[in-house]
Amino acid sequence: MSPFFESSTPRPVLLGQYPLWDEALALVNRDLAATLPDQETLRLLEAPVYGEAENVYVAMANGEWHGNFLEPESADDPVCALAAIADAAQDTVSELLWQAWPLCAEHGLGMHLHxxxxxxxxxxxxxxxxxxxxxxxxxxxxxDTLVRPHRPNRKRRRQPGLRDD
Ligand SMILES: [Zn+2]
Known part of the structure; x- marks a missing residue:
């Protein structure tokens, strides 16, 4: 394996290295769990580019990602961090799973970040x-507050002869 290739291997970003990105990713992972419960949580990976800057990506649990790296400046502002993480997560999830994400449960349409x-x-x-x-x-x-409105009742077993609606 060449030194270049070795140094290009992405590695996990340590928790706390970019606190605002961590918080943003936690929020986006809630959306992922609410809409695609079978998916494992997304994580941040960093990959050196030509031995210079570290580029950080939002990756699937298996380490794959799609799309651009996070703008480094977005790590300094909560709103920018959330927008950047959500955008990158949408790229990764929709491209790697070949489906629009997240979907509006009401219309079945892929949603956009605004x-x-x-x-x-x-x-x-x-x-x-x-x-x-x-x-x-x-x-x-x-x-998650929309997808599972009847959450408190979800674990209750459905009993014969009783309707829970
Ligand atoms: Zn809609």
């Missing part, structure tokens, strides 16, 4: 009629 009132959020283009306009589904990290 900043709403200073909060990175998932935006859906809506249905085809004027009565079904584009909408903001949830802030990044809050999809």
């Amino acid at each position: 900043e709403v009132d200073g909060q990175p959020s998932w935006w859906c283009a809506g249905g085809r009629t004027p009565h079904d306009p584009a909408h903001v589904r949830a802030a990044v990290g809050a999809l």
Whole structure:
């Protein structure tokens, strides 16, 4: 193995190295767990490029990623960090799983990242009629509050003869 290749091997980013990215990734992982519960959590990997700067990526559990590295400046601001992490996670998940992510549970459409009132959020283009306009589904990290509205009752066993709706 050449020295170049060895030095290019991506390695995990240590927790705490980029605190705002860690927090942002935790939020995005909540969205991932809420929408694709079979997926393992995403993680940050860093890979040196030509022996110079460390580029950090949002990768799947198996170490694969797709798309651009995180802009280093985004690690200094909570909103920028969340937007950057969500964007990179969307690239990685949708490209590697070959499916739009995250989907709007109401319309079945892939959502886009929009900043709403200073909060990175998932935006859906809506249905085809004027009565079904584009909408903001949830802030990044809050999809679980929508996908599982009946959460407190989920673990209750369904009993014969009883309806839980
Ligand atoms: Zn929608």
